[in-house]
Amino acid sequence: MRVLLSTIGSRGDVQPLVALALELRALGQDVRLCVPPDFRAWIEGLGMPVTPLGPELRSTGRADPSAPRPTPEQVRRMMESTVAAQFDTLTAAARDRDLMVGATALQIAAPSVAERMGIPYVFASYCPCLLPSRHHAPPVLTMLGDTPAAPAPDVGALWELDGLRWNDMWGAGLNARRVPLGLAPVDDVRAHVLTARPWLAADPTLGPWPDPADGAVFQTGAWILPDERPLSSELEAFLDAGEPPVYFGFGSMRAPAGLSRAMIESARALGRRAIVLRGWAELSLTDDGPDCLAIGEVNQQALFPRVAAVVHHGGAGTTTAAARAGAPQVVMPQYYDQPYWALRVGELGIGTAHAPGAPTTESLRVALERALHPDVAVRARTVAASVRADGARIAAERLVAAGGA
Structure with missing residues (x-):
């Protein structure tokens, strides 16, 4: 099976995907990764091909937190440009693949590319709070030093607002690329990106899915990359x-x-x-x-x-x-x-x-x-003693056995 693994983010987003890639390779699968260019040399050094996705990200850690925030129009243009770049890069990278896995919620184009290619797609979250549930509120956007607003008592209302934000941020750019491909417009971007049955790559002790009986989420456990590097x-x-x-x-x-x-x-x-x-x-x-x-x-x-x-x-x-x-x-x-x-x-x-x-x-x-x-x-x-280390292996075995279903 030829698998494409894709994510956008820092090392904390990329490293779990590398753990999954190595487990898949150990099972005899052909793996390619789409990640920011910051991590290309590292992953290629492990013997796996990389297609760079998006710009380098390391400079964001040195950005001035007091700098003016972008205007709504600047944000809109940035979002549309991001989605367009994802479509172009992922389409080329997925051309010979049998299955695609996207990790983190910035994978806006990935499910559409998989749909266009006619291959299965699996979305994986590293944290339960990204996935809608009556038991927790959606993720928050603050910066260190900010005082976050008190959460509203109605979690359902927060998730409804979160869905509207997804549509406002990504809807226009996503549908602008889907429609020319012959794909139907999406009216619920969050549901489209997270898919009907997302995977949860978090440890069951640290980040348990609060509704395990509903069968809507498959929790694999955290994808942990073994590290044998000595300390200096x-x-x-x-x-x-x-x-x-x-x-x-x-x-x-x-x-x-x-x-x-x-x-x-x-x-x-x-x-x-x-x-x-x-x-x-x-x-x-x-x-x-x-x-x-x-x-x-x-x-x-x-x-x-x-x-x-x-x-x-x-x-x-x-x-x-x-x-x-x-x-x-x-x-x-x-x-x-x-x-x-x-x-x-x-x-x-x-x-x-x-x-x-x-x-x-x-x-x-x-x-x-x-x-x-x-x-x-x-x-x-x-x-x-209760934190597990076999999440990546469980996920890899599931992908191989079920073809991503």
């Missing part, structure tokens, strides 16, 4: 030089001014050393004190079991990695699925969420102190 000698030496430090990392997220200082000073206020992941925001240390270390891309699976706590943005991948390691967490959510994961970390008792608003040394110290309580560490280790 510098990092090993730092870890060995004292008590377990606190890890601070925000991946591809933007960072408000002063975040590095607030992180380091909050750790010092509790007598802790700090490891700071530079990330796409290029965070740096505030001084050359021996109690802090800045690092680049790192094997979280090797590092997280050796830290006192993980302070992060709340992406699905980092939340799952910290939970598997049994490390207490402090989640500082910005947008999309991150508030959901912050809520789940608190509900499970394996950490805490940072208070809404811009982080300060004191606000981070308070959150970190709660996460470092011995009871939280015990609970985190208990939950770690």
Whole structure:
């Protein structure tokens, strides 16, 4: 079977798809990936072909969060251009494929391309909150430092509004490309993109589907890519030089001014050393004190079991990695699925969420102190034992057995 796997986003969006690709290849399948060009060299180094999709994304982590937001007309043009580029790229990449899998909700053109090609299409979400349910609200769009509005008491009304936003953002651009292909116009973009039976690539303990009996969602478990990379000698030496430090990392997220200082000073206020992941925001240390270390891309699976706590943005991948390691967490959510994961970390008792608003040394110290309580560490280790690592294999076997049905 010839499979096309496609996603748009940062490493947290791409890496699970690579895990699925490797499982499919181990089962003898022919796999191609459509991902942002940032990840082409890495994936081709694993021996799998890549078709670049969209522009490079790394620069978004360094964007000024205080810059003026685009006008509605600028957003409209950007959305239409994005959809058009997806149609062109995915059509070429899918020409010889038997099945397509799209991960993350920005795959606006993917189901239409699969429909036009006459091949099965599977949509997979990494978080339950993207999929409509009466048990949770839809994803939110805020930035770190914003104070999100209080959720409306009527979850159904929120999902109705969410559906209207999908249509407003993507409807015109999607139908402008579907109709010339002889495809019927879509009047419910969200339902079209998410499909009638989406897959949920999230761990059942961390992000359970709340209506498992309805059969509308197939939960595979998280797609985790095994990481055998050793830690650098510098990092090993730092870890060995004292008590377990606190890890601070925000991946591809933007960072408000002063975040590095607030992180380091909050750790010092509790007598802790700090490891700071530079990330796409290029965070740096505030001084050359021996109690802090800045690092680049790192094997979280090797590092997280050796830290006192993980302070992060709340992406699905980092939340799952910290939970598997049994490390207490402090989640500082910005947008999309991150508030959901912050809520789940608190509900499970394996950490805490940072208070809404811009982080300060004191606000981070308070959150970190709660996460470092011995009871939280015990609970985190208990939950770690229930987090599964076979989601990508389950998904791959399902795709091969059912041809994506």
